[in-house]
Amino acid sequence: MASNTASGPSSGAPSTPGRIVSEFSSRAREEQAGGWSALWDSGQGGLWDRGKPSPALVDLVESGTELIPKPDGMGSGGRRPRVLVPGCGKGYDVVMLALHGYDAVGLDVSRTGVETARVYAAAQLAAPEEYNFARPEKYAACERGRVKFVAGDFFAKDWETECCSGSDDDDGGFAGFDVIYDYTFLCALLPEMRKDWACRMSELLSPSGVLVCLEFPLYKDLKLLGPPWPLREGIYWNLLVAGGDGILQDEDAARAAAQSPSSGGSFGRLGYIKPERTYEASRGTDMLSIWGLNTRGRSQSGR
Numbered sequence: 001m002a003s004n005t006a007s008g009p010s011s012g013a014p015s016t017p018g019r020i021v022s023e024f025s026s027r028a029r030e031e032q033a034g035g036w037s038a039l040w041d042s043g044q045g046g047l048w049d050r051g052k053p054s055p056a057l058v059d060l061v062e063s064g065t066e067l068i069p070k071p072d073g074m075g076s077g078g079r080r081p082r083v084l085v086p087g088c089g090k091g092y093d094v095v096m097l098a099l100h101g102y103d104a105v106g107l108d109v110s111r112t113g114v115e116t117a118r119v120y121a122a123a124q125l126a127a128p129e130e131y132n133f134a135r136p137e138k139y140a141a142c143e144r145g146r147v148k149f150v151a152g153d154f155f156a157k158d159w160e161t162e163c164c165s166g167s168d169d170d171d172g173g174f175a176g177f178d179v180i181y182d183y184t185f186l187c188a189l190l191p192e193m194r195k196d197w198a199c200r201m202s203e204l205l206s207p208s209g210v211l212v213c214l215e216f217p218l219y220k221d222l223k224l225l226g227p228p229w230p231l232r233e234g235i236y237w238n239l240l241v242a243g244g245d246g247i248l249q250d251e252d253a254a255r256a257a258a259q260s261p262s263s264g265g266s267f268g269r270l271g272y273i274k275p276e277r278t279y280e281a282s283r284g285t286d287m288l289s290i291w292g293l294n295t296r297g298r299s300q301s302g303r
């Protein structure tokens with residue numbers, strides 16, 4: 001995502017708002033999805049395009065960590081772990097995950113975005129780029145999972161059944177995802193939508209599933225407008241662990257929120273990792289956070 005800035009006398013930012021900020025500056029909550037579709041339909045889907053999957057996620061997947069379900073043998077009932085990437089855009093992460101053996105679903109509210117992702121996926125599955133792997137010698141030949149792209153609104157439920165149809169354990173019901181990966185999706189949403197984002201994440205995960213967030217943008221002045229809306233560790237913690245609304249006005253509040261007690265929210269943090277590799281756009285500040293539902297019934301501190 002381009003680093004859009006809001007104009008403002010005290011922001012120290014350029015006086016012209018970025019193109020994404022301009023698209024959304026006068027859109028109310030119910031018009032947000034239309035804003036994303038308008039950008040895609042007018043050929044501006046490249047404004048936030050990083051051109052490759054998240055290096056931090058590639059490394060996490062190939063690390064063999066116990067923090068996330070592994071394709072080889074984890075899936076309950078012997079199936080491959082099922083992953084959702086909401087706000088998937090062109091689908092870089094969806095394809096990369098499938099190339100590593102996950103059954104991956106990309107969800108995007110824009111039909112044009114979904115069509116773009118399908119074209120991208122077809123090309124990659126035929127001839128994957130090297131950027132999909134950190135260690136191609138070990139992973140390039142592994143058994144692939146399925147790729148599916150679904151057009152739908154993350155906050156609605158009407159796409160849930162469609163995203164599971166055709167899978168090994170398809171019994172017509174929706175069983176939840178084993179992993180959900182968020183990169184530049186939370187920051188794409190109006191701050192007033194954050195609490196619903198957290199609630200929806202808890203509904204969409206299977207009881208033992210994990211939410212993986214590549215936290216971005218952690219460097220952006222909290223007073224600036226989005227998308228991308230500025231985020232902090234404390235905002236994620238407030239939303240997921242403390243059960244707050246994730247709207248924190250300044251750095252002091254964000255710092256304090258990151259230290260607040262673990263109660264009120266649906267999640268505990270399982271891990272908090274400074275990735276060795278990530279996109280340059282993060283200015284070296286991206287963090288990977290991994291969250292599990294409290295119903296997992298195990299100790300989750302992750303500080």
Ligand SMILES: C[S@@+](CC[C@H](N)C(=O)[O-])C[C@H]1O[C@@H](n2cnc3c(N)ncnc32)[C@H](O)[C@@H]1O
Nearest residue numbers: 036048087088089108109110153154183184188
């Ligand atoms: C900033 S882009 C990020 C795309 C992708 N994660 C990437 O890194 O390239 C945000 C994406 O979320 C999609 N989006 C926004 N609101 C959505 C919603 N309510 N449900 C599903 N997708 C949404 C947009 O169409 C857009 O493709």
